[in-house]
Amino acid sequence: MEKLLTLFIAYSIVFSASANATDSVSAEELLRAADAVRNPAENYRMQIQVVTANSDQEFEVLLKGPEKTLVVVKKPSRDIGRNMLMLERDFYAYIPNLKRSMRLSLAQKLAGEVANGDIARTRWAGDYTPSIEKQTTEELVLFLDGKKQGLTYSKMRLWIDPKTHRPIHAEFLGLDGKTVLKRAWYEEYKTLAGAERPSVLRIEDTAGKKSTIRVLSMETKELSESLFSVSYLEKAR
8 A cells, every 4th residue: 555655646746747847838938849840940941832722823932030031933924023022021022014012911812811921921939929828738729919010910829739849720810819810720741951840731711711832842041131132022033
């Protein structure tokens, strides 16, 4: 009986220590860990495909830090030259037939259910104040409250694997923090830029319309500052 009691006490101590260690991880640390799964480094390049019910497009996306992104249209040929640039929260699109750039918002629709910011602004840490809504050994849910104006989504709810910190599912919410605008799933994890990352982001609106962002390739790469300027938009191919 004494041995059983001793084992029970020892188990309780170990379990309690483990639980406390898990609880000690802050919401900010968890969000940064989820970001690290999706983003390989400060500077990287990826080729992506955006498929909707009515279109199939390909883009080269160059990202330098959390605030600079150049999006170069590769397909279809009729859209080549309609490149986009994010500088902090300012977003520009070059219109070839007008021979000038126009300011758009990250929240504006790119194609189908995909917004500009879904491919141009990929990091959550720094943009949102996270809080833990639910945390068990099987499920981890963060509520993300936007702390900047002009974000793609002002509020989000994010499900993360508690063991690997992989993003699993998200709800993109309205300003009230309750209305679900769109849902997203992070799927088909595979080796990209040296680590297991989601290669597919599937987005669905409340009417059931679906679009897919597929990462075709990803690599870390040093990128020149000169690429991230409005004047370069016209030249990029």
